[in-house]
């Protein structure tokens with residue numbers, strides 16, 4: 001049953017569980033073409049999260065800033081295409097949360113290893129904030145921080161587990177969020193890591 005965590009934000013616990021192994025297989029296929037890498041922030045520090053992308057647009061960061069682009073900066077080639085299992089999952093989850101017709105053009109693949117985290121931020125590099133975001137957790141559990149529309153609002157901690165899908169739209173779309181440091185663990189399908197797939201409409 002959908003769990004509403006705020007207006008516009010819905011957790012679909014274990015929604016992706018039955019397709020988790022297929023999703024992980026596709027992550028393997030995509031990251032063979034576009035390897036996971038720790039990108040640099042505009043401040044010049046390497047992120048602790050390793051990232052790759054698939055779809056028409058990929059999210060990148062370097063010392064020039066954050067943006068979407070159609071080519072992988074490592075290879076200079078277009079990002080691997082959006083895979084059907086990815087697109088279908090994102091569409092079905094959005095629909096289950098009340099957002100019909102979601103058609104992502106970007107999937108960011110985040111890999112967290114023990115010690116990796118993502119500080120509080122807003123997702124605001126997309127053109128249309130009326131489009132929702134769908135995120136999928138695979139492997140180890142990690143605590144998600146769900147804040148307010150202003151950075152100074154104290155976030156709520158929400159543990160996310162293997163197969164959980166979260167849909168963020170409407171008034172929740174620009175909320176601050178992050179994830180706490182991943183603790184060491186061993187998951188039968190992913191070993192020492194958590195993967196997060198984040199589906200967005202960039203353009």
Ligand code: MD3
Pocket residue numbers: 108110118123133135166168172173174175176177178179196198
């Ligand atoms: C809440 N990733 O890649 S996904 C990111 O677990 C990112 O890898 C985290 O934040 C992760 O930008 C969290 C969940 C998420 C994504 C977008 C949101 C939560 C959101 C947008 C608004 C509010």
Ligand code: FE
Pocket residue numbers: 121122123177
């Ligand atoms: Fe984010």
